[in-house]
Amino acid sequence: MDKAIVKHESNYPRAQIQKWIKNGQVKVADAIVTKTGFNVKVNDLVIVQPTAPPALKAYPQDIPLDVVYEDHDVLVVNKPQGMVVHPAAGHPDQTLVNAILYHTQIQSNNEYRPGIVHRIDQDTSGLLMIAKTALAQESLGRQLKDKTNLRRYVAIVHQPFTEKSGTIEAPIGRNPQNRKQQAVIENGRAAVTHFKVLHNFADYALIECQLETGRTHQIRVHLKYIGHPVAGDPLYGPRKTLAGKGQFLHAQTLGFYHPRTNKWMEFSIDPPAIFQQRLQELQS
Template sequence: MKLETFEFKNPDDNQRLDKEIFLYKKIYTRAQIQKWIKSGQVLVNGTRVTKTGFKLKLDDQIQVTPTKAPPLKAFAQNLSLEVIYEDQDVLVVNKPQGMVVHPSAGHPDQTLVNAILYHTQLDSQDEVRPGIVHRIDKDTSGLLMVAKTDLAQESLSQQLKNKTNLRRYVAIVHAPFSEQEGTIDAPIGRDPQNRKQQAVLAGGKSAITHFRVLENFADYALIECQLETGRTHQIRVHLQYIGHPVAGDPLYGPRQTLKGSGQFLHAQQLGFYHPRTGKWLEFEVEPPKIFQEQLRNLQLVQD
């Protein structure tokens, strides 16, 4: 373990200990830093401090002994999994809202991949994202295709690259539309002002989203989106960019919004050519209960 020492020289006295360490070493998350403090890995002026909100004084000496997190590796967990289709090569699942697709530093387990590994065998050397060829956000629900074999991994990945598959979403968004359909062609990259978010940037990667209005309401709209590319948070960023952020979106939407468990965005339709037979397969699942309830409420008010 490496011992790091630095002085607190922030002109604003009374700074929180966890925040100051975060500002000094932004490569660590606030959650990780708080764990170190609580476990006694941080000293202030030679004294162990275990309160994350401990208030610092000017010129305080802080010593941090960070621990290296063990390498991520997905393992089987007996979690609920809704299988829509399965054969020897591919698996199609309906991911629930609130579940992360694969393990990461902030979500080492309880992910969709953990559930898949318990359900079936995957021929993959990837220890973190076995079988995963595309992802949807934690609080986005809906269809996901998973490669069970190397043949499927190569084929499905190539179809995504060639844009020959189908990924169609439905979303409840803020503000009714004046047009019935359109295409958002705007490059996306990491937001320089907030690393947790993406943004439309001149130097970003090409991103194209097609949309069609299904129903307009007084303050909202139900739309259908089809992805041509697959950038992180693409639909959410693009819809915010044109003034129609997804309802319930905690990152890109307004606070005054529909009550739910995250953004009202659902991957409803998925289509691809079977890796072995070449047959076109297409699947559709209805949005989760909370989505349907809020949609009915909007329709009732409209009537």
């Protein structure tokens, strides 16, 4: 029973599905089944009634913010490596959202993600734009959808390149073999990443990536797909890699049209010290 459900619904771990079965939250042909070994037949109607997750609600916390720019509508911050963007299971607080709520009062229909229009992974550092008003929320969200903004990253990756630049166009979805990962799969969502090689080293390369779409883990998945995983990536990279606290991936440049003035605004920020230190070591 549990194996059959996992095969068709990979968003939940098998242990969680087994718990739902034992708790009587699974029906087969309108009958409650409580045994994980129940034999499901072809064309059986299986209904799973998962337990609703507890509501998440962030609260203000006095956490230092590296503010790059701020006005009435927009806030641009430099997120440090290791900080989660918004509360989630396992990270109920100490997130960027908690810091934003303390820094400024932002009203939002989504109480635990005020002003967040895009995000970067926990161990990716760099620039994020935050909407402080409804006008900004709508405008910045539309720019992301219309691909009229700019998101440019730098990364240290495994293996030098033979080409100077390229475009990776490959659909991304949840990895059917590992639910914690994303992967390039046939029926995934369209994803496009442009890259340019800045410098080749003996075993690594420094590259620049520009996002055309914004899928979960997109750069990390695409670079692994072409054989150049991000150095230090614990989820998609090899174990033998550069010493650090996660992937060497930094959101360096961010550009968008101001929601109120429609003026183009562009910001850049240097990678964190550990990123620059590893670069110096590779260059020497």
